[in-house]
Amino acid sequence: MVFKALADESRRQLLDRLFARGGQTLGMLAAGLPMSRQAVAKHLAILEAANLVSVHWRGREKLHYLNPIPIGEIVRRWVGKFEDARVESLTGLKAELEDAAIEIKEKRNVRT
Amino acid sequence: MVFKALADESRRQLLDRLFARGGQTLGMLAAGLPMSRQAVAKHLAILEAANLVSVHWRGREKLHYLNPIPIGEIVRRWVGKFEDARVESLTGLKAELEDAAIEIKEKRNVRT
DNA sequence: TTGACATGCAACTATAAGGTTGCATATGGG
DNA sequence: CCCATATGCAACCTTATAGTTGCATGTCAA
Numbered sequence: 001m002v003f004k005a006l007a008d009e010s011r012r013q014l015l016d017r018l019f020a021r022g023g024q025t026l027g028m029l030a031a032g033l034p035m036s037r038q039a040v041a042k043h044l045a046i047l048e049a050a051n052l053v054s055v056h057w058r059g060r061e062k063l064h065y066l067n068p069i070p071i072g073e074i075v076r077r078w079v080g081k082f083e084d085a086r087v088e089s090l091t092g093l094k095a096e097l098e099d100a101a102i103e104i105k106e107k108r109n110v111r112t
Numbered sequence: 113m114v115f116k117a118l119a120d121e122s123r124r125q126l127l128d129r130l131f132a133r134g135g136q137t138l139g140m141l142a143a144g145l146p147m148s149r150q151a152v153a154k155h156l157a158i159l160e161a162a163n164l165v166s167v168h169w170r171g172r173e174k175l176h177y178l179n180p181i182p183i184g185e186i187v188r189r190w191v192g193k194f195e196d197a198r199v200e201s202l203t204g205l206k207a208e209l210e211d212a213a214i215e216i217k218e219k220r221n222v223r224t
Numbered sequence: 225t226t227g228a229c230a231t232g233c234a235a236c237t238a239t240a241a242g243g244t245t246g247c248a249t250a251t252g253g254g
Numbered sequence: 255c256c257c258a259t260a261t262g263c264a265a266c267c268t269t270a271t272a273g274t275t276g277c278a279t280g281t282c283a284a
Contacts, residue, residue: 006191007119008272019194027230039273041231060230060281066194076188078118082131082178120242139260151243153261172251172260225284232279241270249262254255 005050022065117162134177
């Protein structure tokens with residue numbers, strides 16, 4: 001799942017590295033990160049499963065690339081439905097605030 | 113953090129509910145979800161911390177709203193930097209594939 | 225073919241995360 | 255004032271996840 005994949009800092013760092021330079025091998029990516037090669041392999045597997053990273057085998061080397069499908073598109077597919085909700089929610093908030101104001105007014109009347 | 117907040121299905125459901133109707137109380141949101149009120153409260157706290165949900169107190173009731181700042185914007189701020197990487201990455205992939213093709217050709221030549 | 229290198233697989237550990245229960249606190253209404 | 259209601263706080267349990275180590279597999283190059 002995309003959000004779970006992006007939720008981890010190490011995985012975002014891996015995406016950063018692939019952003020800086022595509023086609024890196026597992027070994028290249030693992031070197032310089034403060035964790036074992038196997039840990040990196042796991043992260044890359046998760047990124048692959050989330051369709052954020054694609055791979056290409058060249059002999060015994062596994063080359064990693066940011067997925068051709070734009071990450072933004074994948075994410076937008078998930079959050080897009082909330083885009084239009086914003087205005088309505090704000091309206092709702094406004095209404096509630098007004099309700100509260102009225103209630104306070106009413107109380108003042110009772111007490112006076 | 114936004115992605116961690118969005119990574120959980122229960123929290124996405126809560127956003128769905130607030131999308132359907134803003135200004136719901138903790139109790140309202142908890143009713144109908146297969147978990148305790150306290151669990152929902154924790155999720156809402158995480159959504160608040162991630163700036164996805166804003167609250168407004170009315171007496172003893174806590175009203176929840178999707179954050180005025182569009183969720184899409186928040187998310188885009190995180191993934192935006194990868195948007196432009198796509199083309200370059202594809203180019204990189206293309207180059208690697210061509211490299212691979214050349215290697216295979218060279219081998220054929222050696223063997224032939 | 226053999227050795228070195230690149231990756232995969234599996235078992236295990238530690239910590240974080242989602243969930244529960246029980247009790248405390250604060251507000252509103254009669 | 256008192257009780258019901260709405261939420262908060264804290265301890266605890268269970269499972270998921272990030273990480274480790276050790277060994278197996280597969281490919282290149284001499």
